[in-house]
Amino acid sequence: MLAYTVRRILVSIPVLIVSTFIVFLVVINSGDPVANFATSRQPAPSKAAVAAFARHIHANQPVMERYWNWITGVLHGDFGPSVQANLNIGHDLFTRFKVTITLVAAAMILALIMAVVFGVFSAIRQYSAADYTITFFGFLFLAMPVFWFAVLLKQAGIWFNEKTGSQFLGTIGEKSPYLEVDTTWNQFTDHVGHLILPTITLALVSFASWTRYTRASMLEVLNSDYVRLARAKGLRRGKVMTRHALRTALIPLATVTALDIAIILGGAVITETIFQWHGMGEMLVQAATTLDVYRTMAWLLLSAVVVIGFNLVADLLYAVLDPRIRYD
Amino acid sequence: MTDIEAPGSAGTQLPPGEREFTVRQRTQTQLVLRRFVRHRAAMVSLVVFVLILLWAFIGPHLWHYSYEKYTEDNSKPPSWKHPFGTNSSGYDAYAQVMRGTQTSLKIAIMIALGSTLVGAIWGAIAGFYRGIVDAVMMRIADLVLTLPLFAIALVISSRTGGSWYWIAIVIAGLTWAYVARVVRSSVLSLREKEFIEAARALGASDVRIIFRHLLPNALGPIIVNATILVATGILTETALSFLGFGVQPPDTSLGLLVSQAQTAVDTRPWLFYIPGAFIIAIALTINFIGDGLRDAFDPRQQRVRQ
Amino acid sequence: MTSAVLEVEDLSVEFGTEDGTVRAVRGVGYRLDRGESLGIVGESGSGKSVTALAVMGLLPTGAKVRGSVRFEGTELLGLSDARLSDLRGSGIAMIFQDPMTSLNPVYNVGYQISETLLRHNPDMKQRDARKRAVELLGTVGIPSPERRVDSYPHEMSGGMRQRVVIAIAMANDPDVIIADEPTTALDVTVQAQILEALETARAETGAALVLITHDLGVVAGHTDRVAVMYAGRIVETGSVEDIFYTPRMPYTLGLLGSLPRLDREEARLTPITGSPPSLLNLPPGCPFSPRCPMRRDVCDTDEPALRRAGGDLHLSACHFADELVDTGADQVFDAVGADTEALARFADAAPATNPEEDPV
Numbered sequence: 001m002l003a004y005t006v007r008r009i010l011v012s013i014p015v016l017i018v019s020t021f022i023v024f025l026v027v028i029n030s031g032d033p034v035a036n037f038a039t040s041r042q043p044a045p046s047k048a049a050v051a052a053f054a055r056h057i058h059a060n061q062p063v064m065e066r067y068w069n070w071i072t073g074v075l076h077g078d079f080g081p082s083v084q085a086n087l088n089i090g091h092d093l094f095t096r097f098k099v100t101i102t103l104v105a106a107a108m109i110l111a112l113i114m115a116v117v118f119g120v121f122s123a124i125r126q127y128s129a130a131d132y133t134i135t136f137f138g139f140l141f142l143a144m145p146v147f148w149f150a151v152l153l154k155q156a157g158i159w160f161n162e163k164t165g166s167q168f169l170g171t172i173g174e175k176s177p178y179l180e181v182d183t184t185w186n187q188f189t190d191h192v193g194h195l196i197l198p199t200i201t202l203a204l205v206s207f208a209s210w211t212r213y214t215r216a217s218m219l220e221v222l223n224s225d226y227v228r229l230a231r232a233k234g235l236r237r238g239k240v241m242t243r244h245a246l247r248t249a250l251i252p253l254a255t256v257t258a259l260d261i262a263i264i265l266g267g268a269v270i271t272e273t274i275f276q277w278h279g280m281g282e283m284l285v286q287a288a289t290t291l292d293v294y295r296t297m298a299w300l301l302l303s304a305v306v307v308i309g310f311n312l313v314a315d316l317l318y319a320v321l322d323p324r325i326r327y328d
Numbered sequence: 329m330t331d332i333e334a335p336g337s338a339g340t341q342l343p344p345g346e347r348e349f350t351v352r353q354r355t356q357t358q359l360v361l362r363r364f365v366r367h368r369a370a371m372v373s374l375v376v377f378v379l380i381l382l383w384a385f386i387g388p389h390l391w392h393y394s395y396e397k398y399t400e401d402n403s404k405p406p407s408w409k410h411p412f413g414t415n416s417s418g419y420d421a422y423a424q425v426m427r428g429t430q431t432s433l434k435i436a437i438m439i440a441l442g443s444t445l446v447g448a449i450w451g452a453i454a455g456f457y458r459g460i461v462d463a464v465m466m467r468i469a470d471l472v473l474t475l476p477l478f479a480i481a482l483v484i485s486s487r488t489g490g491s492w493y494w495i496a497i498v499i500a501g502l503t504w505a506y507v508a509r510v511v512r513s514s515v516l517s518l519r520e521k522e523f524i525e526a527a528r529a530l531g532a533s534d535v536r537i538i539f540r541h542l543l544p545n546a547l548g549p550i551i552v553n554a555t556i557l558v559a560t561g562i563l564t565e566t567a568l569s570f571l572g573f574g575v576q577p578p579d580t581s582l583g584l585l586v587s588q589a590q591t592a593v594d595t596r597p598w599l600f601y602i603p604g605a606f607i608i609a610i611a612l613t614i615n616f617i618g619d620g621l622r623d624a625f626d627p628r629q630q631r632v633r634q
Numbered sequence: 635m636t637s638a639v640l641e642v643e644d645l646s647v648e649f650g651t652e653d654g655t656v657r658a659v660r661g662v663g664y665r666l667d668r669g670e671s672l673g674i675v676g677e678s679g680s681g682k683s684v685t686a687l688a689v690m691g692l693l694p695t696g697a698k699v700r701g702s703v704r705f706e707g708t709e710l711l712g713l714s715d716a717r718l719s720d721l722r723g724s725g726i727a728m729i730f731q732d733p734m735t736s737l738n739p740v741y742n743v744g745y746q747i748s749e750t751l752l753r754h755n756p757d758m759k760q761r762d763a764r765k766r767a768v769e770l771l772g773t774v775g776i777p778s779p780e781r782r783v784d785s786y787p788h789e790m791s792g793g794m795r796q797r798v799v800i801a802i803a804m805a806n807d808p809d810v811i812i813a814d815e816p817t818t819a820l821d822v823t824v825q826a827q828i829l830e831a832l833e834t835a836r837a838e839t840g841a842a843l844v845l846i847t848h849d850l851g852v853v854a855g856h857t858d859r860v861a862v863m864y865a866g867r868i869v870e871t872g873s874v875e876d877i878f879y880t881p882r883m884p885y886t887l888g889l890l891g892s893l894p895r896l897d898r899e900e901a902r903l904t905p906i907t908g909s910p911p912s913l914l915n916l917p918p919g920c921p922f923s924p925r926c927p928m929r930r931d932v933c934d935t936d937e938p939a940l941r942r943a944g945g946d947l948h949l950s951a952c953h954f955a956d957e958l959v960d961t962g963a964d965q966v967f968d969a970v971g972a973d974t975e976a977l978a979r980f981a982d983a984a985p986a987t988n989p990e991e992d993p994v
Contacts, residue, residue, distance in 0.1 A: 023480070030484045143611030145563055145583070148604040151590045222523050225735040231692055232730075233750040233802060234723030238713065244738050251740070266478025270567055274590075282407040284479055285571060288486040298482055303476050323786045324739055 005316065012308045016301075017071070023300050024067050031291035033083050034059050057081050057293065070297065080294030092283065094296045099174050100279035104268055106195055107202035112257065114207050116250065119214025123222060124241070134211065142206035146267050150201040150274040156198050170194030174277045197203040198275045205267035206260050213256055214249070250320045258314030262307050360548075363624035370620020373613035380610060384429040393420035395427035396578050406598050412519060413598040415588070421599060428582040429606055431575055432562050435496045436610075439561035442500035444554040447507025451547070452538050454508065455515030466512065472505035485573040492581075495574050499564050507553050514546040548625030555618035559611045566607055582607050638704075639728070639809045639842050640666040640689070645701035647684050647693065656913045658684045661701070666810065671836070671843035673853035673874075674855035675889065676863035677910055681699060682846045683702075683731075685863075686812045690728055691718045706809065720982050724754040727841075729832075731815040733795035737787040743798045744783035747771070747805060751836045770801040772832045793824035797831050804835040811835065812844045817852065821958035829856055850893055854878065859947075865911055865921035868940060872948035880959050881949035885922050919962040920953070928954055 034054045038045060045053070055058050058069065058081065070080050079089035122134040157169040170176065170193045221227060222245055230244045231237075265280075272281030280299060287295035317324045348482045365371060393399060397419075402412045412421035454465040477499070484498045518524060519542065527541050543550070566583025568574035575581035589599035647659040659681040666672055674682050687693045689703050691710060703710040705725055710718065723726075730736045737746060747770060748763035758766075764783065774797040787795055796816060803811050813832060817825035829852065836843055842976035845857055853860050854874060861871040862885065870883040881887050888906035908925040911917075920926070923933035932953055943950035952958070 015471070015474070019474055022471070023475065026480070031486060092461065139606070139615055142615055143563075143608045145566055145570075145586070145604065145611075147567055147583070147606050148586050148600075148607065151586070151593060151600070155593045225730055225732055226738040228692060229728075229730060229736045229799065229802070230738070230749075231719075232690060232722055232728040234719050234721070234753050235749070236719050248738060248740055262474075262476040263478070265476055266567075269478060269482070270571065273571060284482065288483050288573065291486070300476070300479060300483075303479060304474065307474055307476070315429055318535060322740055323742070324788045 001316070001319065004319075005312070008312050008315070010060055012312070016304060016308065019304060020071065020297070020301055021067055023304075024070070024297060025063070027293055027296050027300075028063070028066070031293075032059060033291040033293065035312040036291050037083070037325060053083075057083055070294065072116055078225070079298045082295050083290050083292045087295075089295050089298045092295070093280075093302060096278065096280045096283050097302060099277060100268055100272065100281065102191075102195065103174075103198055103202060103271070103279065104264055104271065106199040108206070108257065108264065110199055111203040111205075111207040111210060112253075114203065115210030115214050116253075119211045120249075121216050121247065122211070122215045123218035126219060135215075138208045138211050141204055142307045144204065144211075146205055147202060147270050147274060150198075150271055153197050153201055154274060168193045169197055170222075170275075172276045174275075174279065194275075198271045198277065201225050201274075202264065202267050206257075209260075210253065210256065214253060217252055218245065218249040221245045247321075251318060254314045254317045254321070261304070261310045265306070339376075345508055360624045362623075364620050367620035369616045370623075373616035373620070374614055376609065377613040377617065380429065380606070380613075381433060384433055386428055387426045388423065388430065391423055391426065393423040395580060412602050413596065415596065415599055416592075421585075421602065424580055424585060425582070425603055425606060428580045428585045428603060429610075431492055431579060431581045432565055432569075432583070432607070433610065435499075435565045435581070436558045436561035437464050437576075438496035439500045439565075440557040441555045442496065443504035443557055444507050444550060446500070447504035448511045448543060448546075448550050450504065451508035451511030451513075451514050452542055455512040456519060456534065456538050456542060458516075462512070466509070469505035469508045472502060473509075475502060477502045477551065478564060478567065481568060482571065482573050484525055485568055492575060492579070494566065495565055496561075499561060503557060503560065507550070507557070510549050510553055511543075511546055514549050515542050518545050548621075552560065552618055552622045552625065555614060555621060556579040559614040559618070562607065562614075606631065637667050638665050639668050639706055640664075640844075641702070641704040642685070642689065643702040645685060645688060645699070645703060647688050648698040650696060650698075651914070654914050657695075657916060658866055658913055662863070662868055663701075663865075664861055664868070664871070666842045666844065668809070669836075669840050669842055670859070671845060671857040673857035673860045674844060674846045674863060675848065675850055675853055675860060677848060679910055679913070680863040681866040681913075682863050683814050686728065686814050686844065686846055689812065690722060690726060691715070692722075692728075696903040696990055720754075723750045723802075723808070724806040725808055726810045726812065727806070727808040729796075729799050729803050729811065729813040729816045732819045733792050733799055735818065736799050739787055742784050742786050743771070744768075747798070747802055750802050750805050766805070767801070770805055771798070773804070773833070773834060774798075774801045775827070776801075791824075792820050793828060795822075796820060796828050800828070800831050800835050800901070804839050804841070807839045808841050810844065811839075811841045812846070814846045815848070816845075817849075818847070825852075832856075835883065841875075850878075850889055862889065865916065866913055867951065868920075868949075868950045869922070870943075870949065871940070872945065876945060876948040880944055880948070882948065883952045883960070884926050884928050886950075887958070888925075892966075898957070915950075920951075928957070930954075 034050060034057075037053045038050045058066050073080055077090055079093065082089050082092075090208045118134050118138075118189045122131045125131050157171045160169050161167055161171075167176075168189075170190070174191070174194050175187075176190050176194075227240055227244050230240045235243075236271070268279070269281035269284055271277075272279045272287060276282075280302075283295065286292070287299060355419060374375075388395070398417065399414060399420050402414060402416055406413045412425055414420055450465060450469065454462040480502060481495075481498050485495060485625075490518045524537060524541055527537055533539075562582075565574055566581060566586070569583030570587040572587070573600075575584050577584070585603035589596065589603070593600045642665070643663045645659055645662045646657065649656045649658060653844075662681065662685050663673075673920070674685070676682050684693070684697075688697075688699050689710070691713070693699060699711060701711065708946055710721070737743065741749075744764055744767045747767035748760070751763045752758055752760070755763075761812065768779045770781050771782055776782050776794060776797050781795075782790075787798070790798070800960060803813075805835055811832075816832060821827060823971050832843070832845075835841070843857070845853065847853060857874065859871065860877045861868045861964045863869065863879065864885050870877065870881065870886045877886060878890070881890060885906070892905050897930065906925055908936070911921050911924065917934075918937065919934040920929075920937050923929045926933065931954070936953070938953045940949045940951045941955070943952075943955040
């Protein structure tokens, strides 16, 4: 297993290099920050200033050399120059990562819990009114645009705060400003209050499809011969459910969850924008708008590492839980 | 599945795939159709979806306001004159929603068609030749799959944003790999079937086997995936447009309309809820149609794996 | 009468579907004495498996079950699931058709055998359960059971897995084992070994056996009595000799005539034309009449009851059972080559029957 893990990580490195190279090509060709610099400033910068700017952001280097310098730089902790003066991309990235990871983790946990609870319940009570209701809402949420739902939730949060006269449900930012001076407890509740609405929003991205997946997987197991044999052995319904059905049905969910991490990161961009968080979402939007090549690349690199890491963990988890899968 | 008897006895010069296939396909198609028609939610969805489609594409020619012309009414709630109200600049929201629906649907359908075409051929070739061809082609597809769809689309669209076909191409360029994987796996199992061997024994060329035998028989998963891609497409495009990276004014899309209305949820709710409802209606009906098609093509199996 | 371990009376099972009610089982009755073995034969869809699942109380909740199932005098229908669970696996055990899917892929076979042992013997220690599991694996003919006990199902062949399922069935010395097509999913070469393992299990536990199969050949060698099912009913029942030598129901004749045999070169099969009726909206009359070469007008209106035909224990549901005395399949079904002599030789392999019982 350890050998497998090491090998998987080693295999991921060339994948990461190739994929970041392709992305790099795409990014440097999808905007001209130098021209942008030359035309968008008031007063118009001098030719020398434009040339200096191009040199500063390495726009004058040949592509291969530019990529090489970037990737080797990253290994030393240097993520390259930003088009914004005085912006350390590495520092920016990790500050924002901490903000975003809280949201993503909270949303995934919420989505998983809801998916398992509703999916299993739906499967056990197949064709009941509850099953139809859950299925209907599953379809509805699957069709619901995240940004629309987020705006609606934000509005509901504002309404809730007005009604209760509290500021508990934060609708702007990941925390209140100037909070550092407050007590730990207040800081904590403030964080939680700001986390609630965005978490619900982001959980929605995957909750519906995971629920449907859980239901289908559970139904398949419940109708399987080995569950019937477990019953024929004399095991009670509850025990068959937990020991034979749930365990087997939920294993594949690990893979599905991992595969969806990229979608969740995309959803985080939308969620953070609407709730005005200073996380990775805002970073990507800003980087794309300002045609900031290295800031964009830093974002994409980190997300690629997260995706690969998640898939590796899922595969290992799968091997631990399912004896049919063995890596060596 | 004994779909196909060897055409005549071995050695006759009957062209493979012609007659016996048309026979089988008709019965198969009839079966699929009948099962689909019995799927009530899917049938209702199909009707609703077609109505929305007709409305969005024919409606603008019949409606007396244009999506790009001011009217003298500002911020009016829905009325007979303006069924969906007007916004603060005096645009008729009915005309705008119609136009937005048209643009969003155009992009979504283009995404589905484009990525299905590329993905199906890609997957069929990889699955048919296997070996090194398969390995290389599927590594490429896997690479594309690791790219975060929304983030990459956002980055590329920041440059190309505006024209609807560019948005479609960018998104399709990231979703085809998914189709390729699905098609490859069904081709891999199909190519072991007797009728493919029969066709090969009769000397059919590779191209003929792929296009006349493998792809038509993998039609079920291909159509189901294409349907689902329409939903993925519309949700991705509207999200991009919402963030300002998709369709640009003066043109409009459902996502852009929601974005423009997000500060007006309280004051002019019609501007926010109606385009949102249209996105939901389109994605919902598409998903139901996809579900009905899946059941129709594959009634026994509730597919678990993606 | 008191020696019966399992008595099934007038059992009927209905399923509600979108298209209407499916009457899967329509008034089936049989009686099984201690240690006795009964073969239930029929095409797929004739209600054999549904009958077995009804006895076990394992039908899906939507099924409507009526009639009576008595195990050692206790009525099982209407019993709470908890009470039934106590009985399943210890009083009545069941073996399913497909060994490839009968075992849970994520637990090793030792665990799956211990599970049933510990369930019915709460005082048993984990270690003893494991030891017993090894013993059981040895009994059903699995080589080096000490090693195999830790294997997962996917590491075993289909035949091995079916042996494990048999080991599970015999683990708690049941009084009845119901085997639902235990060899159908297996290679022909393995089938005989599995039947042998089943015999061993019976010999060890003294259990009575209900062997469900569509293969008359299997029945001939391994059961005392036979019940032939068609369209949810028993259409003929009797000792193995009765059924093989003097069948009194055209369907049974047809089944015998369609037995493939290797012992005669010129022997040709006499197929039964058509297919079994849909159990949805079954028309009146004998359900076999559309396929029956002896059909007369009465067959389309009245469904014949299961009546005495020939010996006391030989019952048949045919209006014209008496006309079938000494008739071979070739005479009834329009084909040449089927010969009753060879069929009779099949029956010779069968053990002698118990003349005292009263099957109904």
